[in-house]
Amino acid sequence: LIGDIKDGRSTPVGKTIARILLEQESGQSLEAGYKPPGPPGSDKCKADTCCIWAHLSTELTAAFRGPSGRCNKFARAAVRLGFHDAGAWSQVLANNGQDFGGADGSIALSRGEMSRPENNGLQDIVARARIWQKAFGVGMGDLIQFAAQHAVVSCPLGPRIRTFVGRKDSSKEAPQGLLPDVNDSADNLIKLFEDKTISPHDLVALLGAHTTSEQFFVDSTRKGAPQDGTPGVWDTLFYNQTLGTGPLPKQVLRFPSDIVLSADPRTADEWQSFSGSGGQSHWNEDYSYSYIRLSMLGVNNINNLTECTKVLP
Ligand code: HEM
Incomplete structure (x- = not known):
């Protein structure tokens, strides 16, 4: 737990947020x-x-x-x-x-x-x-x-x-x-997020936000390049396309940080589970836990x- 609820959950809302952060x-x-x-x-x-x-x-x-x-x-x-x-x-x-x-x-x-x-x-x-x-x-x-x-x-x-x-x-x-660097190693990225109380699995869930994203500064010759084929839709295609399974639309630019985290033994299982069948509801639930944690740092x-x-x- 984090913040003041680490030492005591004195109110109903404190108890609720604690249960959410503990995924209960x-x-x-x-x-x-x-x-x-x-x-x-x-x-x-x-x-x-x-x-x-x-x-x-x-x-x-x-x-x-x-x-x-x-x-x-x-x-x-x-x-x-x-x-x-x-x-x-x-x-x-x-x-x-x-x-x-x-x-x-x-x-x-x-x-x-x-x-x-x-x-x-x-x-x-x-x-x-x-x-x-x-x-x-x-x-x-x-x-x-x-x-x-x-x-x-x-x-x-x-x-x-x-x-x-x-x-x-x-x-x-x-x-x-x-804040993370797009060219950092999986090891450093995982450590950086663990120091925010965000576990490797939480990190994988949060990274799914790149399902909606476009980049402007990683490769400035390809401004507006999305990180999956459906920017603006909160789907799990980002997880599949980062793994490189299936055809990759030409406009998609995959971040090196996402690629290393999709393959690291500490994160690959969760990555694959979001990309598989039932992935959408699993991801939505996990993103919600993890984002609430992030929003309370x-x-x-x-x-x-x-x-x-x-x-x-
Ligand atoms: C390893 C961790 C992460 C790295 C290295 C990373 C890196 C990046 C980079 C390089 C961009 C493109 C910026 C640009 O060139 O315009 C980007 C965009 C974006 N990131 Fe991340 N990110 C990480 C985690 C996250 C997390 C945890 C979230 C949210 C929960 C997030 C949400 C977004 C969104 C929504 C965009 C798109 C912004 C837009 O389209 O204007 N990222 N990220």
């Missing part, structure tokens, strides 16, 4: 149908934590769906932004007095994080996040994670991941060197969060 309770939910009790800024809306998120959700639905019903470039960037904010956190550093970074909004609130090369390509979605934060008056750390989960369910086949709000924001830059008030899954589309 599902990280997906179909709880829906919430109607905001009033417009943004009204007393009725202010009295209900989830109300403002329902209004933001309406805006995000319009922003994330393309004309064909697939999720678009803003949705893809929102998923990556969720990872790049939350993922810049380390258990070893936290144990040594540097418990900062994580899902605290610092990628958009600090002066320096957005000029780091690994965050290249996230400028447009960060600009949007700043506009949404001003318009809706919510926390940036929450907004970034809410948008990442909203983006996933905006993609066809994407899971409806349980969503929690109430994180504390920080404008302090996250520690350097905690550096969060030390988990016992005080509020679940707002009911506002998702």
Whole structure:
């Protein structure tokens, strides 16, 4: 376990999140149908934590769906932004007095994080996040994670991941060197994620996010090249095509990091299980557990969060 629930789960929400992180309770939910009790800024809306998120959700639905019903470039960037904010956190550093970074909004609130090369390509979605934060008056750390989960369910086949709000924001830059490099070895990548409490199997589930992705900077002569044949759809084709089983569409560019992790003995079994029959529901369930874990890194008030899954589309 992580954050404040490591020492004690004092509230119902703390107990729920602990059970999700321990994979004893599902990280997906179909709880829906919430109607905001009033417009943004009204007393009725202010009295209900989830109300403002329902209004933001309406805006995000319009922003994330393309004309064909697939999720678009803003949705893809929102998923990556969720990872790049939350993922810049380390258990070893936290144990040594540097418990900062994580899902605290610092990628958009600090002066320096957005000029780091690994965050290249996230400028447009960060600009949007700043506009949404001003318009809706919510926390940036929450907004970034809410948008990442909203983006996933905006993609066809994407899971409806349980969503929690109430994180504390920080404008302090996250520690350097905690995000992965596309040319790193499987060993280093697995170690980097284990230091975020993310197991090799969790990592394989999270990497499936490359099912929707396109690249611009790995090979700048092939800007927009996707990582599977169906970008904008949350399917498991990415796992098959990274393995190289079956024909690979010409436009697909496979990341070296994905290839080494698809073959490493610590991750290959899970990779194959997502690519096989029944892979979609297995992956959706595992992605949900693993993403909720990622979205809680550096969060030390988990016992005080509020679940707002009911506002998702
Ligand atoms: C070993 C770990 C990972 C590596 C090395 C990696 C690397 C990359 C690289 C190089 C890009 C392309 C950037 C560009 O050239 O424009 C990319 C895109 C992307 N990544 Fe990852 N990534 C990793 C893990 C993750 C995780 C854990 C998530 C989310 C849970 C994620 C979500 C995405 C998404 C959605 C995009 C597409 C962004 C877009 O289309 O605008 N990645 N990643």
